[in-house]
Amino acid sequence: MEHHTELSEVTHHHEPSQGTGRIWKTFWILLGITVVELGLGFLMYAFPDLPTWIVLFLKGTIIILSLAKAFYIVSIFMHLGDEIKNMIMTIVVPLMLFIWFIGAFLWDGNYYRTTRNRYDPSMVNKTMQEPTHKKDTSVNPLK
Amino acid sequence: MMWYFLMSDAFTFGAFLISYGTIRFSQNFWPNPNEVFNAFPLAGHANLPLAFVSLMTFILIMSSVTMVLAVHEGHHGNKKGVVKWLAWTIVGGLAFLACQAWEWTHLITGEHAILSGNAIDVIGQTTTVNPWGPAVHDATKVTAALQNTPHDVLVTLAHGQHHERSMAELTAMNADQLKGMINSAELHVREAGPVAFGGYFYAITGFHGFHVSSGVVINIVMLLMAQRGVFEKRGHYLMIEKAGLYWHFVDLVWVFVFLCFYLI
Numbered sequence: 270m271e272h273h274t275e276l277s278e279v280t281h282h283h284e285p286s287q288g289t290g291r292i293w294k295t296f297w298i299l300l301g302i303t304v305v306e307l308g309l310g311f312l313m314y315a316f317p318d319l320p321t322w323i324v325l326f327l328k329g330t331i332i333i334l335s336l337a338k339a340f341y342i343v344s345i346f347m348h349l350g351d352e353i354k355n356m357i358m359t360i361v362v363p364l365m366l367f368i369w370f371i372g373a374f375l376w377d378g379n380y381y382r383t384t385r386n387r388y389d390p391s392m393v394n395k396t397m398q399e400p401t402h403k404k405d406t407s408v409n410p411l412k
Numbered sequence: 413m414m415w416y417f418l419m420s421d422a423f424t425f426g427a428f429l430i431s432y433g434t435i436r437f438s439q440n441f442w443p444n445p446n447e448v449f450n451a452f453p454l455a456g457h458a459n460l461p462l463a464f465v466s467l468m469t470f471i472l473i474m475s476s477v478t479m480v481l482a483v484h485e486g487h488h489g490n491k492k493g494v495v496k497w498l499a500w501t502i503v504g505g506l507a508f509l510a511c512q513a514w515e516w517t518h519l520i521t522g523e524h525a526i527l528s529g530n531a532i533d534v535i536g537q538t539t540t541v542n543p544w545g546p547a548v549h550d551a552t553k554v555t556a557a558l559q560n561t562p563h564d565v566l567v568t569l570a571h572g573q574h575h576e577r578s579m580a581e582l583t584a585m586n587a588d589q590l591k592g593m594i595n596s597a598e599l600h601v602r603e604a605g606p607v608a609f610g611g612y613f614y615a616i617t618g619f620h621g622f623h624v625s626s627g628v629v630i631n632i633v634m635l636l637m638a639q640r641g642v643f644e645k646r647g648h649y650l651m652i653e654k655a656g657l658y659w660h661f662v663d664l665v666w667v668f669v670f671l672c673f674y675l676i
């Protein structure tokens with residue numbers, strides 16, 4: 270690849286040692302994932318009328334891609350992948366709490382929203398986006 | 413120990429982002445990031461969603477690579493290489509901070525028309541208000557609101573559409589003249605956005621920016637120490653490795669800030 274020549278120029282005292290190839294490979298992977306994420310994000314912007322399930326699917330894909338990025342940064346750049354297994358476990362196992370943490374709190378936020386909409390319908394009218402199409406201004410139930 | 417500090421820091425950022433997610437899930441309406449973050453320096457009012465934040469992301473990934481190269485040189489005891497790559501990492505960090513400063517300034521000083529009560533107001537994004545609410549499509553509502561709009565707001569609105577006129581010239585005009593100049597269809601009037609949006613945005617990106625600045629300071633200290641041969645005398649570059657861990661963590665956090673605020 271073309272960055273090998275660049276590196277041999279940089280490390281002029283040493284021959285390109287093992288490991289830098291891995292670093293640059295990780296860089297290209299991270300850059301590639303970011304470009305795909307931006308592409309998906311732009312897709313959602315370019316087609317605002319996509320069905321909800323497709324939007325959710327795209328967002329889910331972006332989240333999974335971000336987790337992949339996190340994995341590469343932590344295991345290659347931060348060298349956690351090269352540590353002994355017990356060390357890895359003391360870091361990763363406490364982070365498992367996030368699974369519960371995220372699930373529980375987002376559930377709670379959603380519950381708050383649905384409950385408020387049910388018992389205070391004025392909230393729905395006040396905070397929902399007005400429909401863009403098929404506007405009927407002759408009948409306005411809000412007033 | 414660095415790892416355990418980073419783990420605790422991960423919980424702090426995690427708690428912030430989850431709190432943001434909870435509030436977002438509790439709202440019926442949340443601003444679309446593509447409509448909020450669509451500006452680029454020197455591009456005027458061009459609509460460029462995601463462009464600037466992509467640049468910021470690229471800068472941070474790039475500086476992560478230069479950091480890992482500095483650590484790599486440290487393993488080989490190559491002082492020159494360490495100094496060189498650390499210097500590039502610092503440049504990357506400062507470039508990222510400069511981008512963030514520009515973005516914040518742009519958001520705070522932005523002038524966006526919102527429907528406030530039965531008049532139109534012009535606001536930017538602060539921790540308490542933001543102009544990113546649902547768009548007002550009802551043209552009659554906008555026209556009616558324009559009638560109740562105070563003079564100074566009319567001047568700002570007219571200036572937004574007629575850059576060739578100076579502010580002094582516009583201020584001298586009366587309200588009817590100004591209303592005649594304003595094309596209400598092009599105002600893109602919105603309602604005020606969810607109050608929490610600005611607070612979460614500035615708090616979380618600010619906390620991350622604070623981490624970046626302290627990372628830059630740490631890297632500068634490492635650079636000076638390496639330059640003066642402290643690590644060479646010590647026989648190893650372990651300190652560079654620890655500074656590197658912190659710096660990669662900052663990049664890691666940005667992956668999630670980027671995800672939560674700009675992408676989804």
